[in-house]
Amino acid sequence: MTKTEIKFTINGRSHVGEAPPRMTLVDYLRDELNLTGTHAGCEHGVCGACTIRFDGEPVRACLMFAVQADGHDVSTVEGLVNEDGSLSVLQDSFWETHAMQCGYCTPGMLMTASALLDENPGPSTEEIRDAISGNLCRCTGYQQIVEAIELAAKRTGERD
Amino acid sequence: MASTPDHTDNYHYVSKKRRTREDRRFITGKGKFVADVKHSGMLHVALVSSPHPRANIRSIDVSAALALPGVHYVLTGDELSVATSPLYHGLDIPNVRWFPLAVGMTRYAGEWVTAVVADSRYVAEDAAELVLVEYEALPAAVDTEHVMDEDAPLVHPDHGSNVLFHDTFVWGPVEDDFAAADHTLSYRARWARSSTVPIETFGVSARWDEAHEILDVWASIQMPNYPEQIAGALGIPLNGVRVHNDVDVGGSYGVKRGIKHTVLVGYLCRKLGRPVRVIEDRLDNMAGGDAHGPDRIFDVELAFDGDGTWKSMRFRAIDDVGAYPGRAPLQLGKPITALCGPYRVNSISYEAMSVLSNKTGQVPVRGFGQAPTNFMTETGIEHIAAFLGMDRIEIRRRNMIESHQFPWTIPTGTSYDSGDYHAVVDKAMDLAGYDELVARREAIRAKGGLAGIGFATCIEPGGGNNIFERLLNEKLNITTFSEACQIRIDAQGAITAIMGTTTSGQGHETLVSTIAGEELERDPNLIRVVHSDSIESLPTRSPVASRMAIMLGGSASGAARKLRASMIRIAAHNLGVSIDEIEYDGGDVWVRSDPERKLTWEGICFIAHRQFHNMPDGMEPGLQATDVLQVPAGGVMPDENNRVQMYPCYSFQAHIPFVEIDPGTGKVTIHQYALAHDCGTVINPDIVRGMIIGGAAHGIGAALYEKFEYSEDGQLLAGSFVDYLLPSAHEIPEIRDVEHCTPSPRTSLGQKGSGEGGYLGAPAAIASAVNDALSPLGTRMDELPLRLKDIEAVIHNAKTANTTEPAA
Numbered sequence: 001m002t003k004t005e006i007k008f009t010i011n012g013r014s015h016v017g018e019a020p021p022r023m024t025l026v027d028y029l030r031d032e033l034n035l036t037g038t039h040a041g042c043e044h045g046v047c048g049a050c051t052i053r054f055d056g057e058p059v060r061a062c063l064m065f066a067v068q069a070d071g072h073d074v075s076t077v078e079g080l081v082n083e084d085g086s087l088s089v090l091q092d093s094f095w096e097t098h099a100m101q102c103g104y105c106t107p108g109m110l111m112t113a114s115a116l117l118d119e120n121p122g123p124s125t126e127e128i129r130d131a132i133s134g135n136l137c138r139c140t141g142y143q144q145i146v147e148a149i150e151l152a153a154k155r156t157g158e159r160d
Numbered sequence: 161m162a163s164t165p166d167h168t169d170n171y172h173y174v175s176k177k178r179r180t181r182e183d184r185r186f187i188t189g190k191g192k193f194v195a196d197v198k199h200s201g202m203l204h205v206a207l208v209s210s211p212h213p214r215a216n217i218r219s220i221d222v223s224a225a226l227a228l229p230g231v232h233y234v235l236t237g238d239e240l241s242v243a244t245s246p247l248y249h250g251l252d253i254p255n256v257r258w259f260p261l262a263v264g265m266t267r268y269a270g271e272w273v274t275a276v277v278a279d280s281r282y283v284a285e286d287a288a289e290l291v292l293v294e295y296e297a298l299p300a301a302v303d304t305e306h307v308m309d310e311d312a313p314l315v316h317p318d319h320g321s322n323v324l325f326h327d328t329f330v331w332g333p334v335e336d337d338f339a340a341a342d343h344t345l346s347y348r349a350r351w352a353r354s355s356t357v358p359i360e361t362f363g364v365s366a367r368w369d370e371a372h373e374i375l376d377v378w379a380s381i382q383m384p385n386y387p388e389q390i391a392g393a394l395g396i397p398l399n400g401v402r403v404h405n406d407v408d409v410g411g412s413y414g415v416k417r418g419i420k421h422t423v424l425v426g427y428l429c430r431k432l433g434r435p436v437r438v439i440e441d442r443l444d445n446m447a448g449g450d451a452h453g454p455d456r457i458f459d460v461e462l463a464f465d466g467d468g469t470w471k472s473m474r475f476r477a478i479d480d481v482g483a484y485p486g487r488a489p490l491q492l493g494k495p496i497t498a499l500c501g502p503y504r505v506n507s508i509s510y511e512a513m514s515v516l517s518n519k520t521g522q523v524p525v526r527g528f529g530q531a532p533t534n535f536m537t538e539t540g541i542e543h544i545a546a547f548l549g550m551d552r553i554e555i556r557r558r559n560m561i562e563s564h565q566f567p568w569t570i571p572t573g574t575s576y577d578s579g580d581y582h583a584v585v586d587k588a589m590d591l592a593g594y595d596e597l598v599a600r601r602e603a604i605r606a607k608g609g610l611a612g613i614g615f616a617t618c619i620e621p622g623g624g625n626n627i628f629e630r631l632l633n634e635k636l637n638i639t640t641f642s643e644a645c646q647i648r649i650d651a652q653g654a655i656t657a658i659m660g661t662t663t664s665g666q667g668h669e670t671l672v673s674t675i676a677g678e679e680l681e682r683d684p685n686l687i688r689v690v691h692s693d694s695i696e697s698l699p700t701r702s703p704v705a706s707r708m709a710i711m712l713g714g715s716a717s718g719a720a721r722k723l724r725a726s727m728i729r730i731a732a733h734n735l736g737v738s739i740d741e742i743e744y745d746g747g748d749v750w751v752r753s754d755p756e757r758k759l760t761w762e763g764i765c766f767i768a769h770r771q772f773h774n775m776p777d778g779m780e781p782g783l784q785a786t787d788v789l790q791v792p793a794g795g796v797m798p799d800e801n802n803r804v805q806m807y808p809c810y811s812f813q814a815h816i817p818f819v820e821i822d823p824g825t826g827k828v829t830i831h832q833y834a835l836a837h838d839c840g841t842v843i844n845p846d847i848v849r850g851m852i853i854g855g856a857a858h859g860i861g862a863a864l865y866e867k868f869e870y871s872e873d874g875q876l877l878a879g880s881f882v883d884y885l886l887p888s889a890h891e892i893p894e895i896r897d898v899e900h901c902t903p904s905p906r907t908s909l910g911q912k913g914s915g916e917g918g919y920l921g922a923p924a925a926i927a928s929a930v931n932d933a934l935s936p937l938g939t940r941m942d943e944l945p946l947r948l949k950d951i952e953a954v955i956h957n958a959k960t961a962n963t964t965e966p967a968a
Contacts, residue, residue, distance in 0.1 A: 022282065036196040037189020039410070041359040042442045046881035049359050077189035091187040095179055098846035101665030101854060103186025104360040104410030110187065129889040136881070138359050138411050139665050140850050141857030141918075142889040 006070040010035070011079030019066035026050045028066035029076060037077035037107045041136070048135030051108035052076050058115040077107035080114060090114055090152045099148035101139030109135045113149045122158035125150065167903060167910070168841060174678045174909060175842050181669040181689065191408040194363040194380040199435035202365065203232055205425065206284035207438070208274040208291045209448050210266035213300035213518040213874025214313060217264055217273065221292040225276055230283035233432055234291060235275045235424070237261035244393045244427055247419055248385075250490040251325055251514070252633045255318040258484045260420035266295070267315050267483035268518050269875050270447025275424055277436060300518035300874035304457060304480040307517045315483050315516035324481065325489055325514040325632055329496070329802050331571035332507025337472035341463035345547050349539045350943035351532035351923075353455035353480070354866040356525055356858065357886060358664075360410025361445040362418040365437030368430040374695075375426055377403045382412035382664045384641075384701040386419065387694040393423045394430075405691035409664035413526040413858065413919075414704065415451040416664060417486070446879045450521030452868055454491055454529055455480040458536040464544050468555040470503055473540065476511040477533075481522040488522035489514035491529030493628040494705075496572045497806035498530065498619040501537045502581050503559040508571045512632075518874045526858065527916045528705065530621065531923060538616045538924035539942050542931065552615055552928070553589075557582060560617075563902075573803025575793070576810040577912075578902045579838065581617070588814035588836035591898045597818050597832070605936060610821040610955070614929025617814050618921035620839070621807035622913020623906075624705030625794045628806050639795045642788055643711035644698030647676055647719040649783035651769035653747075653762045655680065655687040657719075659712060660697025666708055666915060667847040672716045674843050675909065679720030681746045682761070699788055706913025709843055710809055710904075711789055717908030718787030726783060730767055731759045733776040792906040809904045809912040811839040815856065815925035821933045826952030828864055828930060830893040835925075837917060838900040841910035848914045849897060855918020857892045862919070863926035865891070867945050937962070 003018040010033060019028050024043075029035045029052070041049030043062045050061040053075045080088050087095070090113055100106040109132060116123055116131040123131065128149045129142070137145060153159035168175035185191050222234035240261050247258040257263070262273050274291050278284035301307040301315055307322040315322055338344060364379035375396055379386075381403070391398040409416055421438050429436040440449055460475040481488045492512040499508055525531070541559070545552045561568045563580040570576070597613050604611035626638040646658040657672045669689040677684030692698075701707075724744065731749035732739045735757050743752045747761030759767075767774045768783045775781070791808055798804035818832040835856060842848045865885040869877040878884040903910025923944060930951065931940040937958035941950065 020282070030195070035189070036193075037191075039193070039360065040195070041361075042881050044442060044880055044882070047359055047886075077187075081188065087184075087187065094187045095183045098180055098183060098850055100183060100186055101667070101847075101850055102358070102360070102409060102411040103182070103191045103665070104193065104358070104408075106186045106191075107189050125894075133888040133890045136359055136886050136888060137854075138357065138413070138858065138886065139854045141853040141855075141895055142892050143853045143895055144846070144850055146889070146894075 004067050006067055008069040008071060009073045011075050021065065021067055023066045024062055025064040025066045025069055026061035029061060035076050035078050039104055039107060048112065049105050049108045051111045051135060053111055053115055056115065056118070058112045077110055080110060089155050090117065093152035093155065094148045097144045097148040097151060099140065099145040105135060105137045109137065109145060117152060121156060122153050168901065171678055172681060173674050173684050175845065177845055178674065178684070180667050180844065180847060181673055182667055192406065193360060193408050193410050194365065194378055195439050197365060197378045197407065199365060199367055202435040202437055203277050203279065203432065204281040204284050205436060205438035206276045206281060206288040207272045207444055207448065208276065208288045208293065210262060210269060210271045210273050212266055212295050212297045213269045213302065214298045215266045215295040216298065217262060217266060218294040218296055220274060222274065224290040225287040228283065228287045228290060230279040231276065231287045233277040233428065235261065235428060237263040237273065240427060244423055245395065247393060247423065247486065248389050249485055250487040250629065250633060251485065252635050253319060253324055256316045256485065260424040268520050270520060271483065272448050277428055277432065302518060302870060302872060302874045304455060304478060304515065304517060307515050315518055322516040323513065324485055324516060325512065328509065328511040329631065330509045331803065334472050334474055334507040334509040337507045338463040338474065341471050342465040343547065344461055344463045345543055346461045347539065347543050347942060349458040349460065349536045351454060351456040351535055352867040352944050353452055354862050354868060355451055355453040356413035356415045357884065358411030358413065358416065361440035361442060362416055362421060362449055363437065363439035364418055364422045364425055365435060366422065366425040366429045367435040373400055375401050377401065377422060377426070378407050379403065379418060379422060380407065380409045380416050381418065381662055382409055382416040382702055382704065383419070384704060389419050390422055390426060394426050399695055401694065403694035405660060405662045405693055405697065407662060409662050412664035414524045414528065417523050420450065443879050446884060447520060447876050450484055450486065451523045452482060452520045453522065453525035454532050455522065456532045460536060460540055462540050462544060466548065468544065468548055468550050468558045470505050470541065470544060470559045472507045473500065473505055474509040476513065478513045478515060480515055480517050480519065482517055482519040484521035485514065486521060487524060490629055490632055491524060493632045494528040495530050495533035496628055496631065497574045497621045498810065499533065499572055500570055501534060501619050502561055502617050502812060503541070504561055505571065519870060520876065524704070526919045530916065531859065531862065531920050534618045534920045535924045535927065535944065539927065542928060553585070556617060557585065573799070574806050577808065577904045577906050579810060579812050580900065580902050581812055584812055584836045584838050584900045585814045587898045587900055588816050588834055591836060591896055592816040592832065592834035594816065604820060610823055610933040612819050612929040612931065612933030614815065614817040614819065614925040614932065616921050616924035616928050617812065618917055620706055620811035620813065620913055620917035620920055622706035622811055623710040623791055623808040624701065624707035625791045625806050627794060627798065627804050630798050631802055637797060639797060641701045641791050642699045643707065643715050644700060644786065644788040645672060645712060645715040645719050646698060646784065646786045647723055649723060649765055651765055653765040655682060657687060657689045657716060658692050659689060660692050660700035661702045662691065663703065666703050667844060668703065668708055668712060670844050670847060671709060671713055675713050675716040676720045679717055680724055698786060706915045709911045710907050710913060713843060713911055714908045715787040715789040718789060719785040722785035722787065723783055726779065727764050729776055729779070730764050734759060734767060734774055808906045809840065811837065811912040811914060811917055813837040813917045813921045815921040817925050817929045819929040819933055821930065821951060823955055826948045826955060828946065828951065833893050833895045835895065835921065836898045836900060838902050839914040839917070840902060840904045840907065840912035842899065842901065843911055851914045852897055852918045853895045855916060856895050856922040857887060859919045859922025860892060860926055861887045862944060863923040864945050864947065
């Protein structure tokens with residue numbers, strides 16, 4: 001199958017590659033860029049496990065083609081750490097509250113939460129639940145995830 | 161055993177807030193899930209599934225698929241069934257033959273018919289559409305209540321019936337108790353076909369290593385005896401199957417048992433000389449993955465006295481296992497270990513029936529049959545309360561086993577180890593603010609609204625054992641379900657613990673490092689925990705049955721205690737005193753009467769590894785210990801009356817949700833959810849809390865939303881997340897929990913199981929709340945899930961009946 005050249009920014013670095021037009025973005029990230037932190041869960045846009053940030057917005061990488069990334073800014077869970085490689089406040093908060101069990105939904109959950117906190121640094125509990133309601137977790141019942149995002153907001157001083 | 165609230169204060173690490181060992185890799189995207197494992201030259205499988213619930217396969221034309229560039233092979237059931245042995249069933253049913261691909265006949269819509277192997281999944285999917293299968297569609301057996309009818313289509317004609325198992329067990333004087341009781345009542349409870357549906361589907365890759373004659377397997381697996389079943393089906397010696405247990409499993413809760421997937425790729429990788437993998441897509445998973453859960457009809461009779469004393473129960477459970485039973489029918493057996501919950505019922509009659517239907521196969525699900533059973537018993541005690549006009553909580557309290565009565569033996573022959581049920585109920589009611597909830601409910605009702613307080617308890621058996629299998633299959637005479645841990649301390653003093661199974665979110669690395677650290681008084685964060693592969697590993701039975709804190713934790717305690725004893729012995733020898741004169745503190749050892757005479761941890765490790773001349777007589781070099789743990793209290797076959805001690809440990813929970821129902825739409829909103837739990841000594845509080853809250857959320861799904869709905873003619877109507885509804889953070893409320901600790905006398909640190917209880921208690925609790933809300937209408941619902949449209953219909957019918965009544 002013919003491939004199309006694509007150029008986009010991935011986790012702050014520019015990338016040039018080529019993808020068959022029908023290849024999904026999640027497959028491209030995982031199989032071509034070896035960024036396996038982004039997970040496929042349902043491949044029909046419901047579960048949110050494949051959530052990445054696309055020009056800052058949280059989107060489903062299973063519902064996009066890789067070629068649609070051309071010219072855009074993409075970030076994944078691998079790009080969440082601080083520049084020195086240390087854990088971001090959000091990641092560290094997920095660890096502190098044990099906001100996961102199997103860890104499969106965690107990268108998508110982190111990307112959704114990071115987008116929320118960028119837009120709304122001091123979200124209410126209700127706003128947090130609303131923001132993550134498009135990311136399914138089967139292990140935790142969400143409680144410790146909500147607590148992690150609350151903790152991250154507190155640590156950055158935006159929430160009491 | 162009396163509760164000792166302070167007993168965990170003595171621990172350094174156990175029961176203390178500590179970060180888990182696992183989470184760091186997940187928050188950085190560095191988990192190693194099966195789809196992340198890549199092999200050079202790997203081929204990919206796409207599956208062609210049957211569109212018919214039941215059909216004869218007339219012909220399969222693979223020529224067009226094979227002609228597509230990039231396609232390597234198309235496998236059919238005819239080839240595979242000749243080359244492999246049938247997959248394992250728990251029951252003795254030799255004429256129910258199960259292979260990864262349909263052979264001659266398809267038995268449910270979604271069953272795999274052919275497997276296409278290609279360079280990429282994309283090409284494999286293209287080719288799958290080119291496979292031409294000619295079917296002769298046949299009528300299907302769909303309605304559970306009618307699959308045993310004489311004229312019902314047979315799912316497996318060679319078996320001669322759709323009934324797989326049918327027997328009645330009687331424990332105690334059931335007839336006498338029913339005759340003597342003041343009252344009896346009967347009801348039907350229905351548990352829908354649902355499942356755990358992890359966010360990661362099942363996947364497996366396999367590579368045949370010809371030079372060593374080893375089949376390497378990487379799988380998203382949580383399954384006892386997985387290597388054995390692979391070896392058996394493929395005709396490979398067990399020491400030629402190497403399952404890599406360091407694969408992270410993206411959720412399971414019982415269902416990740418892809419033995420058919422594994423045999424399929426195991427066969428293909430040998431045949432093709434290339435690594436092969438299959439990763440289910442969501443439809444493969446939900447329609448063709450054979451991962452549905454119990455689907456049960458309970459018809460129950462209860463005998464009780466006017467004061468609320470519950471004397472006896474007599475019930476029939478029909479469980480619809482779909483087309484391929486595997487181990488699933490044994491889920492009728494495990495509940496025998498806690499059949500009457502926390503209540504002092506004197507006698508029980510249990511008619512168990514496992515039936516086939518033309519639906520996706522059933523698999524073990526969280527609790528192994530205990531969640532439906534607990535829903536049935538808790539529904540029963542609510543019926544008694546309603547019959548007698550008694551308070552639902554008071555009647556439970558009158559029947560609960562008292563804390564001084566442990567160990568308490570239930571009629572089926574199993575003794576519960578410990579508990580303080582009243583204390584847990586008290587804590588749940590305090591946390592819920594029960595009196596305020598009642599006031600809140602009454603205020604809503606006064607305005608014409610529908611509000612309800614739910615209440616349910618559950619017993620969570622923990623520790624696992626195969627012994628109950630004997631009751632369903634007399635050929636199974638297995639009396640152990642062991643687990644093992646090896647711990648090594650190297651010459652520099654670093655500790656490595658080795659476990660032999662996968663993890664699917666339970667935090668075993670944290671469990672083992674915490675317990676080993678506690679026993680050796682060393683920092684758990686410095687203890688490495690590795691998952692050995694199945695060839696290297698000691699006997700293991702995988703993380704099922706709420707058993708790992710008990711069994712893996714127990715073996716970690718055992719191995720660590722042996723090492724501690726070895727270190728004391730080496731130190732005493734070198735310090736020239738007896739071991740009784742030694743003090744061990746944090747790994748350093750000194751003479752009690754003269755603390756200056758001392759050996760450090762590092763010093764002892766160096767002696768053990770390098771200075772044989774300083775070792776006591778009879779000790780081997782190095783510091784390594786192994787502990788293989790037999791199930792506590794297990795090991796004895798059932799007696800002639802089918803009485804048997806099954807699991808060792810019995811945790812307890814009490815759940816109190818508060819719901820409101822929109823009278824117009826039937827929508828249930830959970831305003832508040834409180835629960836109290838007692839799983840003995842907690843190893844890691846965050847992990848236990850997550851397990852319990854997550855289990856309750858899973859139970860809320862089963863109670864309100866989740867069902868693998870089938871059309872009357874056998875088509876699955878819920879094959880995506882648009883139709884099969886997993887609860888989100890909108891549906892799951894804040895769940896508040898409070899802990900109580902009654903240590904188990906049967907385990908190394910008093911720990912019990914905690915992985916299943918939330919899922920056992922929540923469905924009954926939500927049903928209780930919904931029915932409390934509906935009670936002013938004079939109606940109730942005992943069929944899960946309690947979906948919006950069904951509740952709306954019940955409300956509508958009740959209101960219609962109420963308004964037409966005066967005219968009648």
